[in-house]
Amino acid sequence: MSHMEVALDCCVECKGLWFDGGEVERIIGAGTAGPFRQNLSGPDSTPTRLPCPRAHGRMRELPLESGVVIDGCPKCGGVWMGRGDLLRFRAHLPQPEVASDDRIEGLHLRVDEAQREADDRRIAAAESEVKSGRRHWILQFLFQFPTTLPMEVYSPVRHRPLATYGLIALNVLVFVLQMFSPDMLISRFGLVPSAFLHGTAPWTMLTAMFTHGNFLHLLGNVYFLGVFGDNVEDRLGVGEYLALYLVGGIAATLAHIASDPASTSPLIGASGAIAAVMGAYLYLFPQRRLYMMVIVKLIRVRAVWYLGLYLALQLFWAAQGAPGVAWWAHIGGFVLGVAAAAGHRALLRRRLAALEQG
Secondary structure (H helix, E strand, C coil): CEECCEECEECCCCCCEEECCCHHHHHHCCCCCCCHHHHCCCCCCEEEEEECCCCCCEEEEEECCCCCEEEECCCCCCEEECCCHHHHHHHHCCCCCCCCHHHHHHHHHHHHHHHHHHHHHHHHHHHHHCCCCHHHHHHHHHHCCCCCCCEECCCCCCCCCHHHHHHHHHHHHHHHHHHHCHHHHHHHHCECHHHHHCCCCCCHHHHHHHCCCCHHHHHHHHHHHHHHHHHHHHHHCHHHHHHHHHHHHHHHHHHHHHHCCCCCCCECCCHHHHHHHHHHHHHHCCCCEEEEEECCEEEEEEHHHHHHHHHHHHHHHHHHCCCCCCHHHHHHHHHHHHHHHHHHHHHHHHHHHHHHHC
């Protein structure tokens, strides 16, 4: 990868970095890396099993006072560092204040970007090798037909999606409580646009998105959240993902209120918040493929086409004024999700460019 006009070698699995001689100083801004390179040949260093990438034999390991262990080659001056080692290594520089946190943060952001790009290439290659078999057809036919709900072809994540699991569990828990008193919970937690605009029950802006009308309503929502949420959480991180879900749900509710401010029917369901997650998925993973069942034929479509069709259908039914579904809530959440994902990527690029220049 290239960072600050320096060509670096990184491992996209462990996020470790190999610095050729002089590259550490150029990246972190220090005039000299101190005496540690000379000490690689001294009695305090020990040989390791790691070979020098420049074919100079085995590297040597040098422990420093801060607890960081440097693996380097005494011959070429190259250094291997794991993620986080730079921050601890900085304390050993003659001018540690030169190697600012911003410079090191910029390097870590660049490594994260390289990991995402490598993952996308790897997943695209593996996805093309996935063969559709009888098992895929049966599952899609039994559980998706005739609703044409999507099923991912191949879209793994690096981290367990605990936030997605937590949101699913919360929605299920609230529905279980509803079973004991469904009318009471819906009337208390559902958002009534006309009442909300008069300042009644403002908390329903949040509670409405965790309340569902029936089991199929809940099942459809948590299914879509399970399909699309794990990848979006993996890409954004837990904090931004949860913010997307909640803000997306609020945006969906506001869109619904704007479409029918005089309504006295309670708005319930996580559909708007999940539509925001789907919008983010569209922006972040447009080329991922999804299984769909068309009559009895199993097909693969890119996420951009499936989710684009989803948005088009919401707009169509909203224009028709079809009753029973908060179409504008879906549209509002979806648009918010696309905008939030685009904003996330734009801010990340600007932050990285600023850190490189600084």
